[in-house]
Amino acid sequence: MERIDPLTGDRARIVASRQSRPNLPDQGCPFCPGGLEAPEPYDVRWFPNRWPPFPDERAEIVLYTPRHDASFADLGREEARQVVDLWAARSRALGDRDDVGYVLVFENRGxxxxxxxxxxxxxxxxxDTxxxxxxxxLLRGDATGAxxxxxxxxxxxxxSSSGWRAWVPWAATWPYELVLAxxxxxPDLPSLDPAGRQALGDLLVDVVGRLDRxxxxxxxxMMWFHQRxxxxxxxxxxxxxxxxxxxLRAPGVQRFVAAGELGSQxxxxxxxxxxxxxxxRDA
Known part of the structure; x- marks a missing residue:
């Protein structure tokens, strides 16, 4: 159920059903081959989220690799390309639905x-919107040259090859924030040609590795894609x-968003x- 705050105009989805989702799996990793969500061997895999914020299977999980202790930075070129291909395929499949207006691909890590x-x-x-x-x-378009x-x-x-770049934004709100484009x-992930998909995968491996080093x-x-x-x-x-x-803004020091920022934007x-x-660049 979506609600709009009459004072601020902020949108909120009330999803009380997610309050009961488990914080940690009871036993074993459900994403490893043989686990609850991946009973068979796989290279990459997707499946519907068991505790979705949207109805009708409009929330999905994407597994990048069967290796539990890997990260995106550890993926080989072919593995990274498979992840990008799956993002594109699921964006297209979900986007073709009549009840879908926007597809957001994202990751929370850590x-x-x-x-x-x-x-x-x-x-x-x-x-849906x-x-x-x-x-x-989208409304600002590229008028700013961003x-x-x-x-x-x-x-x-x-x-990366085929014209992909990563940079720190001019007005970064997070200390080591990056934009990749x-x-x-x-316009969107499904529209990437093979070279562009490989270039995106290569660049993600590169910059996540730099952040880890x-x-x-x-x-x-947190990572998210904006697309058409x-x-x-x-x-x-x-x-x-x-x-x-x-x-993080320093080793072991988290950058917190505090009341002065939330209250003022x-x-x-x-x-x-x-x-x-x-x-x-030095990392």
Missing amino acids: PEVGATISHPHGQIYAF VPPRAATE LGPDAPDDRLVAT PVEAV LFDAPMPL PFDGGDWPDAWLHAHIAPL VWFNPVAPADAAQQL
Whole structure:
């Protein structure tokens, strides 16, 4: 059930059924081969979320690898490409449904962001309408040059083949925040050609590895993809890209979002974007 706060305009989905979902599996990893959610061997795998925030199987889990102790940074080129291919295939399958207007591919990594199972995995939510954050970006289009071919100069972190780049945003709200996007506009994951899919996989392996090496430990992070809505609209300015929000600002020190930021929606970042980019380039 979606509600809109009459004072702030914020949207909230009330999903009381998720209160009963387990915090940790009772025994073994359900995502390892032979486990509850992966009874057969697999390379990559998807399945409906047992505790979905949406009805009608519009929430899915994506398993990146059968290796429990791996991370995206440990994937080989073929493995990373398989994950991107699965994201694209599920985006298309969900987006083709009449009751879906937007497909959000995302990952929560680490217990600091509430990930209860360490096995490498992400999720997909299929919204009936375009969520506010994605809608804001779509309405702004590329008028700001935020995703276009203009080089982010001293904030550039890494590049990949076929024109994909990763950089720290000009007004980063997280200390080591990253945006990944192709230099030339591609509207959504299903529209990526084979070279673009490989380039995205390669770049994700690269930058997640840099984040892990930065403080010599796996970086807890949130990642999400913004892409063209699947609502049948034109959306000529849609430009596929990923946001990565790492939680740590120093070894073992988490960047907390406090009342002054939530109350004002003005963010206070203790690390300059150019400095963050330099540290990631060196990692």
